[in-house]
Amino acid sequence: MKSEIEKHDESLSDSDCSDTVEAEDINSIFPQCQHIHTESLGSKYILDLSATSETNPYIAAALTDFSCDIFKSAESQLAKITQLKEHSDRLVSCKFSQKDNNVLYTASADGTVKLWDLRTSKTAITFADTTLEDSDPIKPLSSFDVSPCDKLLAAGTNLFEGDAFILFWDVRSTKLQGAYWESHTDDITQVKFNPDDSNMLLSGSTDGLINTYNLAESNEDDALQQCLNTEELVEQLEWFWERQQWKISCITSSNNLQLWEVDGAEPYKRFNRDTIAGNIKKNANKVYVAKVHPASNSLIILTGSNGKEGKSFRSLQISNGNVNPALSFNENTQRVRASWYNEHTKLLLTGGEEGNLDIWRPDFLETNYKTIKRK
Known part of the structure; x- marks a missing residue:
């Protein structure tokens, strides 16, 4: 859209x-x-890309027909390995495991995250909201990330019956481990684990807020560490390391870029569309x-x-x-x-x-x- x-x-x-x-x-x-x-x-849009870290990586491309194409790069060429097509709605993200190049995660607005073993091209595990009854409507996922330790999954949802959720799974179980639903009041557009700390999570929303959480805490109130108000719709977030501390970049719906200290009251740098x-x-x-x-x-x-x-x-x-x-x-x-x-x-x-x-x-x-x- x-x-x-x-x-x-x-x-x-x-x-x-x-x-x-x-x-x-x-x-x-x-x-x-x-x-x-x-x-x-x-003719399909490419919605998201992920790759493994070696010189000739595996590459995953999430497409608008709900599928994900997988390629192997070699000598400046691509060889298509397979197409993964088991989701029933728009893909919101695809991410390779940081521990195993054969493992890929895909998340979809159909309410599921799927773990794929590329050696078989079959779904190994499907993660969903296991608290729902068969007749309950699903919570459409809008964002997703996997922790650097490769053990925890987090997915943000669109606004659902008045609440926006961050859902959590342990990769060793398909059972929903928990959820946050009090920190955002509109669609959650981004969830991002800190690259070095699986207990540190970042979220952004169309409510204009960027939140940081310490997942080692036992409940959402204690986990919420900082709430940063961008005063715009948050579209993309990234962690970056500068001058011995983690900082946050935010692209807004107005194509403005804001740079934040994790505990900042306002951005320390702004680059608006005209400046860019x-x-x-x-x-x-x-x-x-x-x-x-x-x-x-x-x-x-x-x-x-x-x-x-x-x-x-x-x-x-x-x-x-x-x-x-x-x-x-x-x-x-x-x-x-x-x-x-x-x-x-x-x-x-x-x-x-x-x-x-x-x-x-x-x-x-x-x-x-x-x-x-x-x-």
Whole structure:
């Protein structure tokens, strides 16, 4: 479903998204990112992407027909392994296990999370709300994550009978382990485990709130640690590590970017749509923010323009609070809806509305301060 901003953007002409400088200046400001491969998945949107961490990874692409295509990357080519198609509604996420490259999780608005063993392409485990009776309506899932220890699953729901839920499962049991339902008052758009701490969870919602929880506490009231008010609809959240502490990036429904301290009363940095557009040398009318990725002690902003069939796609790099031009993705042919990045293998995947899965090899600049070893 498209947002009001996207509908407004589509009503504008391509001249509204033109570059603000000459083409030769764009080429000097934005070096071209190395493009490795494009795989067409047909007319389906790519809604989410995940991959394993090795140099030639397994890749999962969640599609609008409720299926998930699985590929193996090798020597700049992709080989399709299988298609997973057992969900009955829109996929909201797909994630590989951090402990086993053969294990993939998919979550859907049909109210279930499924664990797949790619060696058999069969569902090993289905997680659902086991407190429901057969005649009860399901709680549609809207977001999902798996803990870094690979033992705990968390899924956010749309507003359901007046409440928005975060549901929890232990991967060793299909029984629902518990739920939170008092911390948000609208659809939960994001749940994110801290990359280093399976007890630290982040959630965001269309109610405008970002919440952090300590899951080691026995109840929701005690677990809720911080409540940050963005004053906008929260679309995407990411944890990132900077200056010896965890911080939070938030993309809002207005294509604004906010950076938060975990205990901050307000964002310590804001980059609105106009600012982002100015930095990628575009008029702001059709600019969108696709994703933020932590990389090399900095943040990479993937951003583009809806004009010219969404082909314009560039990146910015934030370090020490400053934003600078990074790379241009000249071979991109679509509005990007999903991406995945591994800073160790320097591999970036993007997918979007034309059904193209693109593989890139970006060379983001190292920041000018030393890498901090996390505990």
